[in-house]
Amino acid sequence: MSEKQPFEKTLSDLQAIIEELESENLSLDKMVHLFEDGMKLMKICRTQLDEVENRITTLVKENDEFSEKPGIKQS
Amino acid sequence: MNIAGHSILTITQVANQVKYTLEKNYANLWIQGEIASCKPYPSGHIYLTLKDGQSELSAVIFSPYAKQLKHKPVSGLKVTVNGDLSLYSPRGQFQLQIRNLYPTGQGELWLAYEALKEKLELEGLFSQESKKQIPRFPRRIGIITSSEGAVLRDIIQVLNRRAPHVSCLIYPVSVQGQYAAGEISKAIESMNQYGEMDTLIVGRGGGSLEDLWCFNDEQVVRAIFASHIPVITAIGHETDTTLSDYAADYRAPTPSAAAEIAAEDRQETIQFLDNISERIYSASKQMIVVHNEKIDSFHKRHGFFKPHLVLEQWDEKLNDFNRRLKQSTQSTFISQKRKVDSLQDKILLLNPKTQLKRGFAIATDSKNNIIFSPNQVKVNDDVTVQVARGILKTKVKEGKIQNV
Numbered sequence: 001m002s003e004k005q006p007f008e009k010t011l012s013d014l015q016a017i018i019e020e021l022e023s024e025n026l027s028l029d030k031m032v033h034l035f036e037d038g039m040k041l042m043k044i045c046r047t048q049l050d051e052v053e054n055r056i057t058t059l060v061k062e063n064d065e066f067s068e069k070p071g072i073k074q075s
Numbered sequence: 076m077n078i079a080g081h082s083i084l085t086i087t088q089v090a091n092q093v094k095y096t097l098e099k100n101y102a103n104l105w106i107q108g109e110i111a112s113c114k115p116y117p118s119g120h121i122y123l124t125l126k127d128g129q130s131e132l133s134a135v136i137f138s139p140y141a142k143q144l145k146h147k148p149v150s151g152l153k154v155t156v157n158g159d160l161s162l163y164s165p166r167g168q169f170q171l172q173i174r175n176l177y178p179t180g181q182g183e184l185w186l187a188y189e190a191l192k193e194k195l196e197l198e199g200l201f202s203q204e205s206k207k208q209i210p211r212f213p214r215r216i217g218i219i220t221s222s223e224g225a226v227l228r229d230i231i232q233v234l235n236r237r238a239p240h241v242s243c244l245i246y247p248v249s250v251q252g253q254y255a256a257g258e259i260s261k262a263i264e265s266m267n268q269y270g271e272m273d274t275l276i277v278g279r280g281g282g283s284l285e286d287l288w289c290f291n292d293e294q295v296v297r298a299i300f301a302s303h304i305p306v307i308t309a310i311g312h313e314t315d316t317t318l319s320d321y322a323a324d325y326r327a328p329t330p331s332a333a334a335e336i337a338a339e340d341r342q343e344t345i346q347f348l349d350n351i352s353e354r355i356y357s358a359s360k361q362m363i364v365v366h367n368e369k370i371d372s373f374h375k376r377h378g379f380f381k382p383h384l385v386l387e388q389w390d391e392k393l394n395d396f397n398r399r400l401k402q403s404t405q406s407t408f409i410s411q412k413r414k415v416d417s418l419q420d421k422i423l424l425l426n427p428k429t430q431l432k433r434g435f436a437i438a439t440d441s442k443n444n445i446i447f448s449p450n451q452v453k454v455n456d457d458v459t460v461q462v463a464r465g466i467l468k469t470k471v472k473e474g475k476i477q478n479v
Contacts, residue, residue, distance in 0.1 A: 007212035021358035055242035
């Protein structure tokens, strides 16, 4: 569970947690763990969505090295 | 039928044989000519006559093919057509069944297109199995298109509206002209090399057949197929399907549609998260309710009361013991007391003084010995006689032994 993992993976982890939470025969202990994990993942997802940056960069290759320049650059 | 060594055929037999020969030997032809006449029928078939300086050829485009035509056949148009020769038996007329029709000049392009398509298809470049899933929640989208023009603007606009959290990395390329194919394929490779992208959009606005042709370039098609990053194409109008579109993981009809497919709407995602959140809460709450109920039911269970009951029982027992102890001691005491009383009575009876009270007397000699027999004393001996209320000092007058 890292902040680096793709949003999709985080979502599928969340899905798995829900399914386990909604399953029968869950111990209270496990439930508390799942709940905490779920809330953590939820926070990660929301944080990602809140990062409103919509960065637009252009990939530029100079001397065989890639670099990103802000905005739209002409080729 | 056989007459004088000659086999005689019916018309239908001849027609069938000719038809067979034509279809066998004149299949998949590419023919150039001019459309002399052209008649679409309500059935959807189109009947035409093709000609060159010396000859004419009847032709038909059956409705399934007619519907797919990219260019409308009109009289006077010089065309290159692709199809099979066959015989229309009811009129004994051979005709070309056209599958593809291109204005001349483009025909050669399409011939190459069809050949390349077939080759790449055989290689599996267009197979559904090798299509990669387009991520619904990308963080970063690579866009390969012209830095000018509406395509880039449309894509960025849609992404801005739907998914402002997604960033875009642009790789500007020419999308037409002799260098386009090289640039596009290199862009795809570079984007893969650079990495850090969840999805690639390769796009171009509508244009003429020649304008779009770079997307039918083998190099470009192969680069799209080889891309590790899922590729969405949005090339030309919906009716123009390039080989790049076939090789792409997803083909979008327009650049805006490509952007919509590339990223899930932020608001919808938030809603989705809210829903998940709600489910986590309610599932956990439910779990707590269930456990609480369990605890409650334990409380009501007999087992929980047992210690109390046992204590009560013991208490009762102790009380009982206590009572019994009291009772038994009391009764022992009473019976003992009774015994003592009766003993006392007996003792009282035995007390010489009691006997004295009843009128008996005790005689003792001078040495204070009790006199039981006259033998113990002689006449004139002093004898003390004790009676109930005192003593008498006497002297023996006479002794006489009596057998009692």
